[in-house]
Amino acid sequence: MPNTGRPSRDCHLCRQRRVKCDLARPACQRCIKYGAQCPGYRDQQELVFRNADPTAVKKRQKRQPLSQIQSPGTSETSSSSSSSSSSTADPAPLPVLKVTPNGEYVFDTSADLFLIDGGHCHAPTLSRPVFEHWTVHSVPIILNVYSNLDFVKNMYRDFADDGPLVWAAHLFSRTYVTNLQYPTSLYRDAHQETQRELSTYLGKTLSLVSEALKTPEGALRDDILATVWLLTNYELLVGSLSRTETLSPWHLHARGLYSILKARGTAPLYTNHGRMAFWPAFSMVQIQALVSNTECPPESEEWLNAIKASLQGHPGDGLGVAISAFIVKVCSVQARIFSLLRRRDFPAASREYPDLFDQLRTAEKEFEDWLESNPVGNHVLEVYAISLYHSAIVKAYRGIELLINFLTHYPPCQVPLEQLKEDRECCFRMAQDAAQSILEGVPRVLGPLSSGKEKSPKDVFDALRVIWPLIAVYVMSICRPEQRLAAEGLLFYIGRELGVRQALNTYPDQLTLPQEATEPLGV
Incomplete structure (x- = not known):
């Protein structure tokens, strides 16, 4: 029996359980909430091409080809003559990408999308909008924000999996987009939904970092150092530096950076890659000392001397x-x-x-x-x-x-x-x-x-x-x-x-x- 309804875009587990899926990538939040591993989503081709019975196939074969369909109010003569000149017609603009309030990207199908077939331009109408969850763009946003830092670019190139860096990217990017889209306030429901989503990303990021730091090599991993550094920047996006208590999130993350740098020691500082990872983290550690009126880490002089020893050529x-x-x-x-x-x-x-x-x-x-x-x-x-x-x-x-x-x-x-x-x-x-x-x-x-340049x-x-x-x-x-x-x-x-x-x-x-x-x- 053919599937005559709109195909479901939910993940495999949500479709099997017959519950609503939020379509988050790389894993939906419902699966995460219930502690299940999200099995992923159906292939896009599977959503477009569906099996049908022989009767439906014959009906489609009897339909008039799109190139022979006449526009309302035109004759057969004008139709045939226009078909010969259609090969030189300029195609209309592509659909416009828009963002829905729930964070999904959708193509506006009000404009015609032209397909070239044997020299003829056809203008089919898309049967439904093409949705793409915003998490697909979270890592590109991070790479754009820190385009001047090779350290960040290298991290996402070397650790492009479902690790803490990806979840930190979701957290940072979602906060950044929300701050720009709603500069002063949010509708109550939208605000609550956003906070729940951000809490999930933050919890997942902290959980992965904590799990990694329990292993002997955890503090030596560059992606863990980069993730904690991103968390300090996230706290600046939400404004937690205004809270100067010793247990405020920004101060905790800054002290976490110090603990990681201490565990890494001086060996990485003799390499260019190690120094690239060191400077952003150490700068945040020093700012934390300035803010809290405390001394810098006692290892600071040892670290700086190690960098001095390797300054030749750098x-x-x-x-x-x-x-x-x-x-x-x-x-x-x-x-x-x-x-x-x-x-x-x-x-x-x-x-x-x-x-x-x-x-x-x-x-x-x-x-x-x-x-x-x-x-x-x-x-x-x-x-x-x-x-x-x-x-x-x-x-x-x-x-x-x-x-x-x-x-x-x-x-x-x-x-x-x-x-x-x-x-x-x-x-x-x-x-x-x-x-x-x-x-x-x-x-x-x-x-x-301030001179009117488009912000990025x-x-x-x-x-x-x-x-x-x-x-x-x-x-x-x-x-x-x-x-x-x-x-x-x-x-x-x-x-x-x-x-x-x-x-x-x-x-x-x-x-x-x-x-x-x-x-x-x-x-």
């Missing part, structure tokens, strides 16, 4: 090593400062202040001397690296300012009040100069977007790289009001136009500190 890593070494010193200084402030230890703060201030100024001069001997260009990656350096400057001098404010309330302080006032003015000047450099560098990355997923990566420097300017009260206002405008643009929610969820510069650190005496 001068491009020199800037990264110099900036990373500076950030290591900044994080050490700020961690000591905030420890003193939280303990309200006035005597220790008075003793350590000269050394802390001198360490920061020395580290800054060492980097400036290196930069003078190794000038950098205006490449986007170099602009980002310098912006990260300037954000560390802003953060460091904000810490020194808080320590100076604190010491103004301690009469026995061994540093004279006039010297503290002078140092405080220096902190404001250095931080505000660095903030201005950040603001002037951002248009080199985002400038083409690869613009998201540029936005993710400048978001922390802009946040540093926006939340630090040591910067001038007009600088903070400019940073706020750029963050709002990134959040609304590029779908990076972190730009709209910046955390305020409000730390649990003694009142003396925020209100200086006699200044």
Whole structure:
């Protein structure tokens, strides 16, 4: 008996169980929910060509060929004459690809799709739309976003299976598309459905990563390192960096990157491939140290020395090593400062202040001397690296300012009040100069977007790289009001136009500190 109804596109198991399938690729969510392995879907040819009984075949054979069908209102003469000239007719446009609200891609069949047969153009109408689930495009979106990172491209080339990288791609891409498609709000049902879908992808990704890390070779796998790094970027898309608790997802993933780098050791850093995998992860680890006012990992110096030893023939890593070494010193200084402030230890703060201030100024001069001997260009990656350096400057001098404010309330302080006032003015000047450099560098990355250029997923990566420097300017009260206002405008643009929610969820510069650190005496 012929199948006279519309053929089902559900997976084999859902059709067998007679339940509705969500058509997700590579595996439907219903199968995942019930812990079953999704057997896949029918071949597209099977959906188009179906067996029929001999009677139906004879009926089709009696039908008039498409080339002999006359248009309404035309004669046989005009029909025959037009058929001879149809071979030179220009074909109509192909169907337009549209996206349905549930995330499926469908071809609009309102336009005619021409088929060439023996020199004649025919215009059959498609019997139904051609659907394709959005997950087919999640990996291409990721490759477009990170088109400047060979590390990511190599990962998806070498690990193009149903592993954690693929599920992380579904998670990141779905979040990115949702943020752009619904910039302010979602219908309640659509929002709930999206959240359920994202929860499934996140759970699957974390499960595969956890399972891999239980094996001895798990931490050595490049795809695991890349997956956890993608998870930190996903958290920026949803804006979790605004939550500074130690158990917030972004901080957990950043510490996970450190654990993986620690387990990998220095051996990979002597190879070009190993350094390509190291830098994105280590950059996120250092940002986490800056955000949380803690020291960088104790292995940082060992890692950077290993890269220095292999720099011959790879001068491009020199800037990264110099900036990373500076950030290591900044994080050490700020961690000591905030420890003193939280303990309200006035005597220790008075003793350590000269050394802390001198360490920061020395580290800054060492980097400036290196930069003078190794000038950098205006490449986007170099602009980002310098912006990260300037954000560390802003953060460091904000810490020194808080320590100076604190010491103004301690009469026995061994540093004279006039010297503290002078140092405080220096902190404001250095931080505000660095903030201005950040603001002037951002248009080199985002400038083409504001000029009306069509936005593409690869613009998201540029936005993710400048978001922390802009946040540093926006939340630090040591910067001038007009600088903070400019940073706020750029963050709002990134959040609304590029779908990076972190730009709209910046955390305020409000730390649990003694009142003396925020209100200086006699200044």
